[in-house]
Amino acid sequence: MASLLAKYLTPPMPQVTPEYDGLEFRWKFLTFRPAYFTNELYFLGAALLYFVVFFVGKKANESRAYKWYEAHLPLYKAQFSRPATAEGLVQDGNSDFFAYSTGRRGLKSLHTVFTLRPRHDLFQLIYQFARGLIELDYKVHDSVELEFTFREPADKDTAVTGCVWAVVAKDEMKQLRASRWDLTFTKTTDHAALPQSLAVMSEFADITSVLFKPYGAFSLPAILSQPDVQPYFRSLSLTDQPRVRPEHPLASSERSKRLILSLRLPPSSSASATLPLVTAAFQLVDIIAGEGKLPGVRGGLHAQLRPETRNKLKKIRDEVEKEIREEAAKEKREEEEEEKAAARKKARDEKLSKLSAAEQQKALDREKKRLLRKSQGKVKMR
Structure with a gap:
């Protein structure tokens, strides 16, 4: 039986004939004839293509992330006493990168998170391309998100009012609503000071009025209306709620108030194109927290909102x-x-297991009658 199985599993020997006149390589007792390995050549070519895509895509992602980070690092150094950890930009896999900054008035921390396309994975690229052909609203792009977490003072009332507010690119709104529970608190409206491609999501118009009014030379609507930055802007949101609806009430230690700037990552050759948006985010942090040198920000957002x-x-x-x-x-x-x-x-099962077969049958019959009476009582009540 074993010999028959081995014979069945053994591949047939190649037909090597003395009349072979193709390309041949000989070394001592070894002979290699490429004409007999046509299928293997295709497999080798596919494997080589995969590894080329892997290394080229990996380097491309690293280049895009590091170019953006290097272009914005001087701004980070000007804003934070500790703009980065000792590792600088931390890589997690081949498409995710992280940076952590701290040491600024009004802020607890800034997390900079890069999420890039899986250029290193040929199969994921093919999947994304095919899905884009089927689902017209499916979009995949490189993104960078800056999450500013406000510092909550222990000895006085916070200057950051708990609210949810955002400016969102309309072509990103569907995806953002699906992924952000906190934005369900808001109502969506257009705003005369913004281009038609952007919309405001706010709980109350009073919040928008405070954040959109000019503070000296700074005007958030004017920055968001610049044609050079609009292609890279996805959303800017102020929130005190988690992204996902919690299953239980959150403790105070689990709560945080955050300003989140989400951008499309520009190409390496234009890495500094988003500098005006990131600079504006730092200025908006000062307006919300009541810090910095901009006029009219004393008391922060909390003091400027109406009591009602x-x-x-x-x-x-x-x-x-x-x-x-x-x-x-x-x-x-x-x-x-x-x-x-x-x-x-x-x-009940343990009790039944100790009874005889006849007693078990009687107990089961009683249970069926009880359940029947119970169901009939429910029907009558209806």
């Missing part, structure tokens, strides 16, 4: 937290009921 707006914002958050707490409590009760039902069933 602050009260409404607080009321909304209290209602959402109450709803989350009630849902968490309901889910916990359901889990406890399921555990109790499972424990009762286990005890």
Whole structure:
């Protein structure tokens, strides 16, 4: 039996004849005739193509990320006492890069996160291309996100009011709404000071009025309206809520107020094209936190909002937290009921296993009658 199986699995020997007159390589007792390895040549070529794509794509991603980081590093150094860790730009895989900055008034930290296309993976590139042909709204591009986390002072009221507000490129809105639960707090409107390609998402118009008004020479709508930066702008959002809806009320240590700037990563040759947007983000941080030298920012966003707006914002958050707490409590009760039902069933099964076959049948018949009466009672109540 084993010999038959081995014979079946052994590939047939190549037909080597003395009449072979093709290309041949000989070395001592070894002979290599390429004409017999046509399929292997295709496999070798495919493997070589994959490795070429891998190394070229890997280098291309590294170049785009490092060029952008180097172009913006002087600004980071001017803004932070510790603009980067000892490692600088940290690479995670071949398409994700990270940088961490800290040491600035009003801010706890800045996380800079690069998410690039998988240029090193030929199969993922083919998948993305095919999906783009099927789903017209599916878009994949290189992006960089700057997440500013505000510092919460312990000895006084915060200058950063808890709210959700954003300016979003309209072609990014569908994807952003699907991935950001916090933006469900807002209403979407156009704004006369912005180009038609951008929209405002805000809980109250009062927040937009404060953030859009000029502060000396600084005007956020004017910067967002510059034609040179519009191709790279995706969204700018101020939020005090998590991106994903929490399953239970968050403790104060789990909460944070953040300004998030999301950009399309420019090509390496134009790495500094997004400098005006990043500079504007730092200035907006000062306006929100009430820091810096811009005129009219004293007290921050909290002091500039109307008292009724602050009260409404607080009321909304209290209602959402109450709803989350009630849902968490309901889910916990359901889990406890399921555990109790499972424990009762286990005890009942153990009791039945100790009875004789006839007694087990009688017990099962009683259980069926009980369940039938219970179901009939529910029908009558309806």
